[in-house]
């Protein structure tokens with residue numbers, strides 16, 4: 001089945017109604033964008049612990065099945081890593097936590113026709129091995145209810161209350177309208193609400209949806225190398241960093257003043273099409289069926305990153321699973337929905353913020369990012 005996706009993986013299967021469902025999801029995301037504030041923030045994953053400089057070191061001597069795309073040769077890619085909260089602006093609350101990695105200086109034609117000459121490769125991960133919804137039609141059903149919950153939380157009287165109240169109301173709205181009728185999704189949604197880690201660099205992240213690695217399908221997993229936990233928190237004079245809602249930012253600033261951090265970046269290859277499906281990200285890919293194999297080291301050196309200049313630059317960035325080489329193309333229905341959402345919403349955000357809409361390159365990284373004052 002080729003369709004407009006062209007290069008479909010042979011295990012991909014497009015369900016009836018997917019195109020219409022994608023349109024619903026896209027419309028809902030746009031309806032949730034707050035275009036009145038400046039600068040306009042991301043609709044999801046708006047709150048960030050920070051964007052930090054990193055290096056992605058591909059291991060030498062990888063077996064042939066792993067040597068595709070950026071893993072073809074041992075080399076070091078300069079990188080940026082954004083650590084985020086998915087839904088909650090209060091970083092002390094339960095939430096899903098994101099790690100978005102952007103590699104620079106990546107040669108080769110990219111998947112998105114409008115960005116085929118870009119030199120970046122992104123990997124988006126969260127701190128849970130599964131997503132809570134199976135496919136686009138199911139996501140459209142959830143999206144409609146989520147929009148109702150969102151509108152409720154935007155009522156002027158609710159907005160005047162602390163942010164946590166709106167969040168709680170959204171959940172209460174979803175209980176009778178969606179969660180009670182969808183117990184499988186409800187259970188997974190609760191699993192996705194994790195207690196905040198001690199630091200954003202002290203937890204394991206998963207792609208939770210599949211990607212190509214050459215001819216195979218894989219899940220990506222990033223595991224912190226240190227098992228000792230982050231160093232003790234520094235006491236900050238900055239009142240902003242002492243606020244509970246900025247807890248993960250404070251922890252990240254503190255940790256990266258004191259130490260370097262490294263993650264093992266792993267690929268878990270699909271070895272069983274039934275037990276490790278491509279079209280259902282609510283299924284955990286069993287590690288005993290296919291142990292994750294380390295393919296790279298993600299190094300995050302000690303640094304000062306929390307400056308107004310870098311925060312400004314970070315807002316102009318878009319992390320998108322479709323910023324990709326064909327060798328790592330996103331797979332499955334949830335990733336196909338993301339293709340229609342991320343580019344459009346990031347373009348709108350950057351247009352409203354009057355910042356460039358193109359992918360940055362390594363010159364930008366060295367000139368703008370590394371040149372921005374520490």
Ligand code: HEM
Pocket residue numbers: 025029041042043044045082083084097098099100124125126131139206207208209317318319334337338341342345346349
């Ligand atoms: C249909 C399902 C999904 C939709 C509609 C969706 C939507 C979005 C949107 C609108 C953004 C903000 C993009 C921007 O403004 O630049 C975002 C960011 C993000 N999403 Fe998703 N998402 C979905 C599934 C997932 C899944 C399965 C993951 C698992 C890894 C994920 C991880 C992330 C991360 C880590 C970010 C933050 C990127 C950054 O730091 O800029 N999303 N998502």
